Amino acid sequence: MADKVDNLILEHLRALRGGQDRIEHELREVKLRLSSLESAVVGTKRDTVHAQEDVARQQVSIDWLKERLDRIERRLDLREEA
Template identity: 35%
Template sequence: MAGDTDSIVLEHLRRIRASQERTELDIADLKSRVSGLEQVSGQMLAMLGSLNQRMDRFEDRLGRIERRLDLVET
């Protein structure tokens, strides 16, 4: 009787260990994916910052053109 109980407990422990190993692999995969997303988001933020600077310069240039052509009231 005790042998049956021991084998049942061992079988459950093996299943728990296998499940834990799968979970660890999933977590490692998720960590690498998040790391990749962080890199991409950092690059996107740098690009957006550059685009914002260019738009600001265009806005300044357009303002100067409008003033020279007297298209806006000063």
């Protein structure tokens, strides 16, 4: 009888260990996938910042060109008064 109980306990422990091993494997996989997602989010944020920098740089260029155009119009008396 004691052998049967010992075997039953060992069987349950093995089943628990197998379940724990599966959970640990899945957790490692989830961690890897989460790391990939975090990297993707960082990349997206970086791309967004670069796009905003480009827009700001373009706006500075447009402002500079507008100032030059205004100055040229003033010098040539081409500007119409409102």
